[in-house]
Amino acid sequence: MAQVLEFRLPDLGEGLTEAEIVRWLVQVGDVVAVDQPVVEVETAKALVDVPCPYGGVVTARFGEEGTELPVGAPLLTVAVGAPASDHEDEGSGNVLVGYGTGTPPARRGRVRPAGPADSRRQPPEGPEAGTKDGRKNGPTDTRQDGPGSAEASSPGGEADSGAGVEDRSRIDGPVPVISPLVRRLAREYGLDLRELGGSGPDGLILRADVEYAARAAGARGRVTETRTAPYAPVAPEPSAAPGTRATDVPAAEVPAVGVPAAGVPAAGVPAAGAAVPGTRIPLRGVRGAVADKLARSRREIPDATCWVDADATELMRARGAMNEAAGPKISVLALLARICTAALARFPELNATVDMEARELVRLEEVHLGFAAQTERGLVVPVVKDAHARDAESLSAEFARLTEAARTGTLTPGELTGGTFTLNNYGVFGVDGSTPIINHPEAAMLGVGRIVPKPWVHEGELAVRQVVQLSLTFDHRVCDGGTAGGFLRYVADCVEQPVMLLRSL
Structure with a gap:
């Protein structure tokens, strides 16, 4: 029986912590060989072809071209055949830093608190469970930072349920976020990440969480600057338990994207401290x-x-x-x-x-x-x-x-x-x-x-x-x-x- 292995963005050396996907070299369904380049990424130093240490069939890709991923984020999953013996692995002697010839580490499961949200969104069981497009729903899937992601855009999911949610405002040390971009957005919006509840795996704070919190805070008059997001996070479902995190407000209080909140000037009249309109090109x-x-x-x-x-x-x-x-x-x-x-x-x-x-x-x-x-x-x-x-x-x-x-x-x-x-x-x-x-x-x-x-x-x-x-x-x-x-x-x-x-x- 085929085994699905996850290949993560490796450490590319030189102290680099992230890379941008420039071009995918394989499609979902393609057969790849061990050490075959599967994606071209751009780091702060150069363009690099990243080889995959597994041979098999590509079952999912994580991230579109132009997406910036941190080291350790999933790149793709590969379905490989069962090893010939208990002592043989599908691996390679690749030269990139951060991953080698051994078997990938076992994936951790996440204990979900019981509640109505779980009965509504219980994922299928089994190692090969996934969505209809082939992407996995496992805890290591950090693709939630984008449109169409249930984890990122549904504040009414299990990350928002009142049962078993940890009070993140009391956590000491760094707050887990999916990328440095999330921290920057939080600073621009004047939000404290310790007050946010993350909808990602293990409470990971996603971009959608920050965007949603900013809109909610704007509705309450806490944010004076508006910013057009590349996508609109979905408003919470009526059945979601209120008061589960600082970003939860009734859907009626959250202004739609592009609609100014109370006290914010209409389009064409920039607010005090508002970003100057124009084409924005990321410096990366x-x-x-x-x-x-x-x-x-x-x-x-x-x-x-x-x-x-x-x-x-x-x-x-x-x-x-x-x-x-x-x-x-x-x-x-x-x-x-x-x-x-x-x-x-x-x-x-x-x-x-x-x-x-x-x-x-x-x-x-x-x-x-x-x-x-x-x-x-x-x-x-x-x-x-x-x-x-x-x-x-x-x-x-x-x-x-x-x-x-x-x-x-x-x-x-x-x-x-x-x-x-x-x-x-x-x-x-x-x-x-x-x-x-x-x-x-x-x-x-x-x-x-x-x-x-x-x-x-x-x-x-x-x-x-x-x-x-x-x-x-x-x-x-x-x-x-x-x-x-x-x-x-x-x-x-x-x-x-x-x-x-x-x-x-």
Whole structure:
């Protein structure tokens, strides 16, 4: 007889706690093999194909594309054949952190209090019990955060029955919620999660619980801000026992979605403190991680910027001569990276980080050079490891490889972390200058503008030369302006006279 196994979102490493479903690779009813990728998810670091450790038939999927799930939430269930013996399991030697080759842990049952609600909503018994669409009703099903979910949208269910309900307002420690989004919504509505009763498994607080509580509080005049939910939680059934939790109010007192409560201005007249209307785009995945990192950089790093114009004619001429010879082509970015590593060898203060807890400056031995790459999913900073030990050919090849991986979304978390200095070539966007934001926790970033013909005094005469603007943003805690100016002047001298690099070979 087939056994239904549940596969949960595994720990993807790098301290990541959640991931967004980008694309399902299998459908319900498909046959999957052990270690076959079943879903593509986006974390704060990269796109990842998640393989399933079981082989069998997919019986249910949890979460639509675009849904953000926490680590440990169910992804899908698979019906597998009975094992050949008591000592053999349907498992795999997958490499993702958080799940391995052993049998999945036994699923806990939940003791439901007896009462009228249970007689009305008693689920079918047996390990394969489920809804008509194949989804399971077990206690580990956390899919309740959406429309059409009986657990999430029916406050008259067993989670609302008066018998056996725990007084959550007296619980110490963190309140169990289905996702960080629920906590954020509660803060926006001014609700105390300890006063809410969760309708999810084991009292888990779902988004529907917060939305319903906000509407109920608005009807009582406790909430002055209205917010349009993506779906409307169903009003409680008349037969539900009143007074079972703080969110329970008669259905007549709960305003319909889109209908202002008493004291709230009508549509078109924003209330005091109300959210500004407009298109809202969630900051999550790569874009959310970038936003967090840039905001942290601005909060923690006292940065300063200096810049200089440089004549890049000789550098471009040298690159042309290199590419005319046999061998791989050399990119301008690779030459600039080679110049950066030579400059960091002379000014190691800028290849550093600040440990504020220990109140120490940490100078780093290796140069792991990050470079900004714009993709459809936002800005990412791939890292060329051990850039100080690479020549121009090796740097050019690694830049090309990482750039292609960034465009296709196949960068690994390891290729996006560990940078010690960043090179930002914003000249590709047709701009001359910028004041870059330091890639926290690094100490500096070199910005490179476009290389364009400009009037320039060369050997005492006015001439048309290839000119580039270089800007250096640095952490003023690690060095003063003299060190930063010396670094930038050395970079500019190497751009103007590439032969200076022969000294560091």
